[in-house]
Structures are given as C-alpha cells and as structure tokens.
Amino acid sequence: MKRAFTLNLSTCLVAVVIVSAGPHTLHAQGQPPPDHPAITIRGQTYTPRSILARNMGTPEDQSTAFPPHKIIGNIYYVGTRTLTSFLVTTPQGAILINSTYERNVPVIQKSVEQLGFKFSDIKIVLGNHAHGDHQEGDALVKQLTGAQVMAMAEDVPALEAIKPGGKAHPIDRILHDGDRVTLGGTTLVAHLTPGHTRGATTWTMKAQDAGKTYDVMFGCSLRAPEKLTPQNVDEFNRSFALVRALPCDVQLGDHAAQYNMQAKYAKLRSGGPNPFIDPDNCKLEAEISETMFRAILAEQGARQP
Numbered sequence: 001m002k003r004a005f006t007l008n009l010s011t012c013l014v015a016v017v018i019v020s021a022g023p024h025t026l027h028a029q030g031q032p033p034p035d036h037p038a039i040t041i042r043g044q045t046y047t048p049r050s051i052l053a054r055n056m057g058t059p060e061d062q063s064t065a066f067p068p069h070k071i072i073g074n075i076y077y078v079g080t081r082t083l084t085s086f087l088v089t090t091p092q093g094a095i096l097i098n099s100t101y102e103r104n105v106p107v108i109q110k111s112v113e114q115l116g117f118k119f120s121d122i123k124i125v126l127g128n129h130a131h132g133d134h135q136e137g138d139a140l141v142k143q144l145t146g147a148q149v150m151a152m153a154e155d156v157p158a159l160e161a162i163k164p165g166g167k168a169h170p171i172d173r174i175l176h177d178g179d180r181v182t183l184g185g186t187t188l189v190a191h192l193t194p195g196h197t198r199g200a201t202t203w204t205m206k207a208q209d210a211g212k213t214y215d216v217m218f219g220c221s222l223r224a225p226e227k228l229t230p231q232n233v234d235e236f237n238r239s240f241a242l243v244r245a246l247p248c249d250v251q252l253g254d255h256a257a258q259y260n261m262q263a264k265y266a267k268l269r270s271g272g273p274n275p276f277i278d279p280d281n282c283k284l285e286a287e288i289s290e291t292m293f294r295a296i297l298a299e300q301g302a303r304q305p
C-alpha cells in the first residue's frame with residue numbers, strides 16, 4: 001500500500017527532483033515529502049506530507065470517476081475523485097481543462113457522455129500545470145477529438161517532456177499571461193501563477209446561472225517544493241499576490257480537495273443554494289499554500305549557516 005502511494009507521487013514530485021540536488025534528494029526518489037513544518041489554518045493542521053496525501057488520495061481515487069455533475073452555468077465536473085477535469089460547454093463545442101493521466105481519458109470520456117455531451121465536441125484542451133497527473137492525457141484527447149491544445153509558454157518545456165508511450169505532447173497555441181481563449185461566447189483568461197511549475201496557470205471566466213453572473217476561478221496548485229530557490233520565491237510571491245486579487249465567487253482547483261469538492265457535492269445532492277458559490281472560501285487554498293510556503297522558507301532560513 002505504502003509502495004503504491006509513493007510511486008504515484010512521482011509526477012507531482014518532479015519540481016522537487018529538479019531543485020533538490022543536495023542532501024534532500026532522499027525525498028525526491030518517490031518518497032513522500034516531510035511531515036514538517038506544520039501549520040494550522042482555521043483549526044485544521046497541515047504538513048507538506050498531509051497536503052500531498054490529501055491532494056492525491058489513493059491510486060484508486062486518482063483513477064475512479066467521481067459522479068459527473070454541473071457546477072454552475074456551462075461548467076461541469078468530469079474528473080476522478082481526486083484529479084479534477086472540467087468541461088466548459090458552448091454552442092460551438094466544449095473546452096476541457098485538465099486531461100489528467102492518460103489512463104483516465106476513457107474515464108473522462110464516459111463522464112462527458114453521462115452528462116449528455118459528446119466527447120468529440122471538445123475543441124480546446126487547457127491545463128492548470130505541466131505535471132503528468134493533470135496533463136499527461138492531452139495527446140490522447142487530441143487524437144480522439146482533434147482538439148487544439150493550448151499551454152502557457154513557461155510550461156512548454158515541461159509539457160514537452162511528458163510523452164506517454166513516446167507520443168509527442170501536442171501544443172497548438174502558446175499562451176502568455178493575460179491571454180484569452182474564446183469559444184462559442186465563453187472566454188477564459190490565462191493568469192500566469194508560477195511556483196509549483198514555471199507556467200502554472202490560474203484560469204478565470206464568468207458563468208451565467210439563473211440570471212446572475214459569477215466569477216469562476218480554476219485555481220492551480222500553489223504547493224511549494226521542499227527546497228525553495230530564489231526563483232521559486234519570486235514566483236510564489238507574485239502568484240499569491242495575484243490570486244488574492246482575482247475576483248472569485250466559485251473556486252475550483254486542479255485537485256478536488258483544494259475546494260472541498262466532495263463535501264460540496266454532498267450538499268448539492270441535498271438541495272438548497274448552489275454550494276459551489278462560496279466566495280468566503282475562495283482564497284482558503286491560497287492561504288494554506290502561502291502559509292506553508294512561508295513556513296518552509298523560515299525553516300530553510302534557519303538551516304542556513
């Protein structure tokens with residue numbers, strides 16, 4: 001059980017491998033991150049290890065469909081229990097955000113169809129960041145649908161290194177901070193929020209639901225690596241400030257736990273107001289990530305001679 005867990009962490013540990021060419025390489029060999037520092041936010045305690053475990057769940061969680069559902073407006077959930085995929089539908093076809101692992105593509109396809117949409121209607125594939133657990137399936141989705149794959153310039157080298165079965169990673173349009181992706185009257189804005197990867201991207205759009213307009217934020221991981229470089233520090237500082245400033249009524253994430261999806265879905269099932277409209281918790285994940293980032297930085301500073 002433990003072995004399976006650590007093996008499946010490898011994709012999200014790529015950043016750690018790259019920056020930890022020192023005494024900390026032990027953790028980079030597929031070991032879970034350390035159990036320190038510990039931080040407490042709103043009564044809940046987190047460590048780097050607990051956050052990663054919460055995000056990834058078990059191998060079964062990573063590849064088992066979560067019941068597909070409408071989130072708000074033209075935005076639907078089509079991902080697994082822990083790895084999110086979102087379908088944004090328009091009269092001119094759909095946008096898929098996060099293909100996740102290649103083995104999950106048939107799982108996502110089934111969820112899209114269960115909602116009454118056609119997988120072949122996907123025209124554009126976007127992602128939150130260039131790690132295999134979020135974007136390994138891009139080539140297969142393109143193969144099955146002919147969709148255009150679009151990616152933030154700073155993530156292109158990392159994406160090109162993701163080649164399941166030797167397939168080249170498709171990239172049809174290179175995006176830059178602030179670029180807009182429009183299809184069938186829906187516009188998504190790409191915000192460069194680096195740190196976790198060089199080109200980690202937070203997407204925002206407006207959704208119309210029951211006569212009202214809502215700001216939706218597809219948040220990306222802001223999880224700091226075990227060892228922070230000066231470049232990482234600059235990137236994270238910029239990203240936390242940017243995310244805090246984004247308008248948000250509905251927060252989503254590249255892992256379901258980042259927006260408490262399972263609890264919100266349970267509320268959705270029991271009726272009442274849409275639980276995904278939750279401006280009070282829109283910045284909670286960024287708060288957890290930033291507090292952890294500062295704690296790691298402090299710990300790292302204390303270790304310096």
Ligand SMILES: [Zn+2]
Pocket residue numbers: 011012129131196221
């Ligand atoms: Zn990641």
